Every structure is written in C-alpha cells, then in structure tokens.
Amino acid sequence: MAETKTYREALREAMVHEMERDENVILMGEDIGVYGGTHLITDGLIDDWGPKRVMDTPISENGFTGAAVGMAMMGMRPIVEMMTWNFSFLAADQIIQHAAKLRYFSGGQVQVPLVIRGPNGGGVQLSAQHTHSLENFYGHFPGLKVVAPVTPNDVKGMMITAVRDPNPVIFLEAGALYGTKGEVEEGDNAVPFGKARVAREGDDVTLIAYGRQVNLCLRVADTLEEEDGVSVEVIDLRSIRPFDEDAIVESVEKTHRAVAVQEQWRWFGVASEVAAIIQDRAFDYLDAPVERVSGAEVPAPYARNLEIAAFPSEKQVANAARRVLYMEEK
Amino acid sequence: MPEVYMPKMGDAMEEGTLLKWLVSEGDEISEGDPIAEIETDKASMEIEAEDSGTFAQIIAQEGDDIPVGGAIAFIQGEGEEVPDRQEGGGEAEAEEGGEDSGGEAAIATAEQDEEEEGEEAEPAQAGGQADGRANGHFRASPIVKRLAAENDLDLSKVEGSGPQGRIVERDVRAAMERGDAQADGQDDGQAEAGDGAAAAEEPQQAPQVGLQTPRLPEPVEGPDTELMEPTRMQRVIGERMTEAKQHIPHFYATVEVRMDAAMALRKQLNEQLEAEGLKLSVNDFVMKSCAVALRSYPNLNAIQTTKGFELHDKVDMAMAVALDAGLITPVIRDITSKGLAAISRESKDLAVRARDGKLQPDEYQGGTITVSNMGMFGIESFTAIVNPPQAAIIAVSSIARRPAYDENDEIVPASMMKLTLSADHRIANGRDGALYMAEVKKTLENPVLLMV
C-alpha cells in the first residue's frame, strides 16, 4: 500500500510512528511545539503529545543538543530538530566531541541513540549563513551516521531507521523539497542505512548524487536521453555514512563513466570521496576520469541569479556527462 | 618509484637505442622535462619525464639497445628509495637466458624447433601488449587497457578519439568490430587462414632463417675494408622489406607520362604563389593525381587486416623521405580533400621534420598508399617494394626531355616521366593496375582535372 504524500508529511508520519511505538522517543528543538515548527514539520504534534514529548527549547543549540546526548545515554531516544543545519555549528562540540565519540572513549559502556534532523542545503535565497550542505562535514567523523534522503518514501523509512539506530544519526533533509510529493509506503517502511538507491537505470554513464541534486540528475538524464541518445543511470546515495561503495562500483563497472554531483563545495566533498572510491575499486573499468560537479567556491549569495549560478546546473551536469562520454558539450 | 622505460613509439618498434642522456644522475627533474634522446626504427626523438623527482639512477648507457618497456632509469619521488637493481636489468638477462636454452633445445628436430619458436614468439608479443608499460605509452583509458588485455588487442593499431589522442572505449569497441586491432600473433594466423593455401605455403620464419644462414663469409677486416653494422632503422627497414618482398606477390605496371601540361600549369601557379613564398613541386602534382585516380580503384587504397583487405575511401598518402640513416614515410591525411598548395606546404613540412628526426609517431603511421619519388636523382625508372600493410606503392622517376611524336606523327621535344606501380596481387590484378596507371597518366597530362 502506498499513498502520495509530501516529504513533510512523510517525515512527520515517521516520527509519529516511532513515538507511538516507543515512549522514549521525544521531539525537541526551537519552536517545534506551540509555533508548529519553522518548516511545519511538527505542526500540531504538541497538541497530541504534550510538552514532554514535543519540547520547545530555548535558542541554545549546544545546550539542548548536549542535554539530548545525556538523555540518549540514559536510554531515551530524542529527535532533535536543528531549525536549520546551519545552526549545528553552535552544537558541533556536542555532536562531534561528545555524541560521536562517547561510545569509544567510554570503552563501549554507553551508546547515544540520538537523531538530529533538520533542513540542509540551499536553494531558497537564504544566503551565506543559512546555506550549507554538510554531508561531508559530518560524514567525516567516525561514530556518526549521516543520511540525506530525497524522496518522501525514503525520508519516512530512513527516519524510522534513524530512531531505532543505537548511534547518533545526522539526518539531513532536503530543505527545499518539503512540499514535494511522492509515493510513500504505509506503516513500517524502514529503509536500511548504507544502501544507495538506483533512481534510474541506464548503461552509458552513472550520475551519483544525494539530496535534491538527485532530482536534478534525473532531469539531466531525461535531457541526455532525448537530445543525445545517452542511457543514464542515476544513483541516489541517500546514506553518506555508512556509504554504499558497492552500488557505485557495480554501476561504474557497467557504465564505465561517472559524474558525481554535489551541492556542497568541491574541495574535500562527498563527490571527491565518490571519485576516490571509483578509482580505487573500479579503475580498470573507467573510460574517462570521474567528473565532479559542485557548488561554486563562494559563500552562498542572496540574489536569485547568483544563487542559481552557485549551485550545480542541469547544463553543467549534462556537459560533465558529455565530457566523460567524449561527446561535444552543448 | 617511477621507472623510466623505453617507450614504444611505433607499431613495429620492439627496441630502441639510447643515444644520449640529457640529464645526469642526481638532477632534479620535472614532469615533461626532456631526459634522453633515443633512436627508433623510424626516427630519433627526445623522451620526456613522466614523473617529477630526483633523477636517481641510470640503468641504460648511451648506445644500449633496450627492448620496449625495459627500464632505462629511475626517478625517485620524495621519500622513496632507489631499488637495488643490477645494471642491465633482470628482464634482459632472463630474455638472454631464454634464447640460450632455446638454442640448446634446437638440437632437436627442426620441426620441434619451429614450433617452439612460434610458441615463444606469440606469448612474448601478447605479454608486451598486456603490459601496462608497453601500452602505457598509448594514452588509453583503463577500460580500454582492460579490454585490450582480455581480447589480445594491439592498441598501437587503434586510433584514439579522446583528448590528446586518448584511446577510449568506443574506439576500441569499433576496432574490435572491424577486427583490425588484433595483436600480431593472431593477426598472422588469421591472415593465413583467410588467404588459403598459397599464403600458408610461405615459410613463417623465413627472414630469420635468411639472416642466420651460416654460409656467410667471415669479414676480411683489412685496412681497405670497414665493417658496418646496419643502424637500428636500417635493420628494421631491411626486415620489413624482406618480409614484404617475400610475402607480398608483387606485380608492376609502368606508364610514361608527358609532363608538359603539368609543368606549364605548375609554372603558372607558382608565379601566382610566389608572393606567398610557396613553390609547388612536380611531386605535389604526382601525389594528388595518384590519389585522385584511386577513387575508381579503391582496391589499391587498401590495408591488409586480420579479416582481409579493408578498402578506404579516404587516401592517407605516405611519402617516402630519404634520411641519412634510412628512410621514413610521413603521411598526408585525406589528401584528396586538400588543394595543391596545402599538399605542398604539408609535404615540405613533413620532409623537413623527417630529416630533422622530429616527426611524431602519428605522423608516420597509418598511410593507405605510398609514393616514392627519386626524380631528383635523375633516375629513369625504378620499382618499389610495397609497404605493408598497404597494398600499393608508386615509384616516381625523373622528368627527362625526350623526342616524342605529336598527333601528326611529327617528332617534338617533350618532358617525359615514368611512373611504376607495385601492387599486391592478392587484392589487385594486372588489369586494375594498368587501368589505374592510365587514369593517373590521363590526370597528369590534363592537369586541370586536378582542379575539379
């Protein structure tokens, strides 16, 4: 059974599903209760669950994230909302120095079943301080799990998995896509971490992305098929840590060409990791160097035209694909 | 630590001579720096460092012959160590050892001997292709190298369409479909099978047998003699010509062409081109005429492949250029599409650079027919040996003033030139050759046809 739902509805459904299942699951964050959440993800939930399960916090990311770490160590399963991931830098000490490492430096005595979720990435003219794509940043740290679902079905299924995971999970939502619709499985549709999704099958070139860039890649795939007669495979990584190396390798062994697309900056990004994995494990299958398409190396600008230019475009991705296919760019 | 190896600079190249080191041990070098001059069968050229670092160890000495892929030096990257390595390299020694034992085994019957040699030759060839270093010289994508190794392809036979001539998957797939990228070992076998009994009768090891014949006299080594070893290039030319002469059933067709009209047109054109500093040669006219005439006789513009002769629409005309140490055949691509002026410019440039040893391998590989002109030496006529895997070659002699008869049977002075076609009887017959030469003659005698 599947129904068409928005990304927002699917996300909320997952959290409610888990709150019903386990009373240790609580929601906390800035303005998620009475206000309804800046992005209305948690709208109305305080009415159903009360302030103990849906907790408004003061504006103190480090404080409430740290408190959530303490709660998680005690067996609670807090889902912390970062109003946007941009504010998570304030809580980086708690996320990186504490949540990620506690299990290790306690010699395995504690676990931190914590989910931190919120909108990630740009595209809605929020400019420099409110536009980051942090998959690589958090993906760098052992001890964290990092996921970036893009479809409504995945956002639900991965949230269910995240809540049940005994580790801190960085749940990066496609902030610009809360209103997008898609088929969502009813009930428990837990989606495992570490498994990429083949968003489209093809034979000639593999586009690898995550988050909203997956949708861009799917549009590019249509264009390439129509205009250039190229068969494009699109892989939605959706899980950054753990990372599905096999899916990438299998695809590249088939297509021999790959383009990694990311909204974040080029240097030290997820796309670089993708390229490294391909050269490491599928080198002998490559027909061209792996291309990376990334955001411009600038803080995100405000003006619409500048912002659009700062992110990967369909044209850039299509031309990168043409380059690895040794075709004329357009 | 990166090894500097003898690069494979042409399809027939098996070894090269290290002429001169341009750097010394201990020098700091950067990628792209010229480090040595080498001589191949075709040309001498500089080789460039493929890595940066300290030029740590020279393995090959000046004058050494090194097999393709053999190490000649080491470049030491940061934090790396120079490997403990005997001079000359273990590989070369192993090879010599192999030959020795092969020689001892030759006491057995001749038949066995032949089999063994055949067996040995083939894996060595295949090994060379599979070896990343040997093929590494050809820019080729990893999947291409993998396909080449899996399918026993010779990448030197594949034209790359990627950046800087990189051979990419589509190139090698196309070559596999055409079947013209098989490594030589297989090449021979298939060609034989395809050519039937006549070809199969030819002795496979004939050139070696010929060179090794024991009845040669010992050298006199007196005061009035000089022992001369053929240069590498000469040796290769010799081997290839021996093979061509023995394998290709040549036939010949000669025509005498009256060149007055062509020379008049040449004079007229050169007057106009003088301002541009351009001077058309007789050979430009000849080459263009030979090429244009091929339109009707494509079986003379053919390449012998693993699956038979492949006829080409485009004429890539090789021109023989004499060098002090041998000869080389740079190629004018798609010559029929080019005007006389362009042909003239290109042929002069190629000839100059050929003599300077500055040609790149892709400039002297892959012609579809050859023209050899000895007109400048006052030769009345000569015949040339077909340059395999091509099917035909045209020998151009000098123009001489001779008495000729005009329409009224009056004796008139005329400028006459002989052209001799040598062609491969397996793809063309005498009639083709004769008609083709008649067409060439007609074109040269009515040179305005060249303008069409």
Place this chain on the structure above:
Amino acid sequence: MPEENGNGENGGVEAREEGSVATSADRLVDLYREMVTVRRFEEACQRGFRQGKIGGYLHVYIGQEAVAVGFLDSFKEGDKVITAYRDHPHALLLGSDPKNVMAELYGRGSGIVKGKGGSMHLFDVERGMMGGYGIVGGHIPIGVGIAYALKYHETDNICQLYLGDGAMSQGAFHEAANLAGLWGKDGQCPCLFIVENNQYGMGTSVERTTAMTDLAAKFDAYGIEHEKVDGMDIDAVLEAAERLTEQVRETGKPYAVEALTYRTAPHGAGDFFEKYRTKEEIEEWRQRDPIGILEKKLLESEAADEEKLDEIKGEAKEQIDEAVKFADESEQPPIEELYTDVYAGEDEYMGEE
C-alpha cells in the same frame, strides 16, 4: 546507603549506615580512609607520569579531596555522576577498582575503559559514573540531560554534576544552566551542580576570568538556588551534601553549591613551573589541607590515634601499590580493540582494517 557504593576491597570506600551523624567518629575515620586512598592514588599517578608510564594529560585532585569524598558520601543507588577531566576520585569513590583505574592510566587492556579513554575519560556506568570529559564545560549539558532523563523515567535519582570554576565561562555552562532552571520549574531536572572552585582555571585565577567572582551567584540568572561551602572542611561538605542531595531528590529542581577548595598540585602533571601562583600561596593552603584538618580533628577528638592513622595510610599505600603493580603487569589492549566500540550495533566499525 546502597551496598555497592561502599566496597572496602575495591575503592577503599566502606559501607555506612544511613542516618549516621556527620561527626560520628567511625564515619570520619572511614572518610579519612577514602581521602587518604584518593591522595595516595593521585601521588602514584604523578609518579607514573614522571616514569613515563602514563601518557597524555594527567590532572590530579590533590588538595580537593574533601569535595568529592563529601558529596559522594550522599550518593544513592541509581544516582548519576558526571565530571570533567579531574575525574579519578569520582570513579574510585563510586567503587571502581583502583587496579582498573590505574590500568587505564597505564594504557592497558584491563583499564576501566579498555585503554581507550585514559585519565580524562573514566566511565563506570554500572556504578553511576557517567564519565569524565575532556572539553571544559562540554559535559554540563549532558549532565543536565541525564538529570532530565532520570525524571522522565520517573525515578527519584539525581545527577551530581561536578564542574570547575573555569567551566563557568563556557557558553555550554550557561546554556545548560538555563535549561536546568527551565526544566526545574516543572520539577524535571534533579541536578546538583557542584562547583569545584579551586581558584584557577589552569593558571588563570577566577579574578582574572570574570568580573563577577561570586560563582554561585551566577546561577541566579537561571533561577537556580545556590550556596557556598568550605570545600576543605569535610564536615561542612558532608552537611551540605546530605541536605542538598535530598532537596534536589525531592523537588526535582536543580541546585548549585560552590565548594571553595584548592589544588595544591599543579594543574597538569606536566606543569613544572607554576608562574601563576606563589610558593607562599600554596603553602598557606597546605595549612588548610583537608586531610590535615581531618587528621587533627580525629586526633583531638580521640576518634583515632597516630597509630591508627598510620595503619590507614599503610593500608592505602598497600592498596595503591597493588594497583600500580597490576597496571604495570597488565597487557596492552589487543590491537583488534582499535576497531571496536566506534558504533553500537552491527556496524561497530565502518573503516578498513
């Protein structure tokens, strides 16, 4: 008092009867034993550090013993303790075996956290020790969250949250204190903040780090009641501890107590030049050494004689010597341990071994 709190064999902490008077002679002797054992342990650590047996950072509690000994005397089963990196006594007083604690410092597989944390990260979750933490102030929000969870799970336990004077300049402290005060309004944050004010954050005195040097009063800003206690006087600490732990337990509201104390040892074992304070100042505080004060009290009240005290010191020495021997003779952690405990659950390790 819970049985497991006191384990004479392990921690040198002996079981006591609940409701005993702070000044009862037997109890004071027991507390003396604890303080001496902690002191002996820390001295052994300093020696181990100088011998090169202990690596990394090493922070000892010498001079401050009355604070932890006094407050942990009021620890109840199910209570939680969290502190920063000067954490050895908290583990020992909760009953962790000095052998395993010393082995941790020696980087051995038999260490209390398998040799993965070292001096700054002692955990003994079973006994309520929720960890030592290396980032100043970082553990404070966690402690507040632990307290919240204790109430969320409807227990009557509390969290003893130890912090230093230096941590009170951290944003994490202020954010966490604000949360504690807020949640405490609903009785949802049974957290006892114990400020171990030893006068210096590393080498910078309180006066040089904040204009408002009344640290306890800072809790006013967050609606948290507070008081000060003489951290060198075990009697005073015991009294405050008993009263305040019960109050927090009953109300579910946080409370803050600033224990004035002094670290007579350097900040870290690697600090040899104490340029920030004078020898005279240290000597002055040594006159108020908590062990010295208690010794005097015991002798004056005839609760113990010199012989008894020597006997206790001898036993402590013996116990710690054994711990050192155990640590020294223990094996290093097996190399496979490098890859364990990164994650809970199936993917314990996600890298390449």
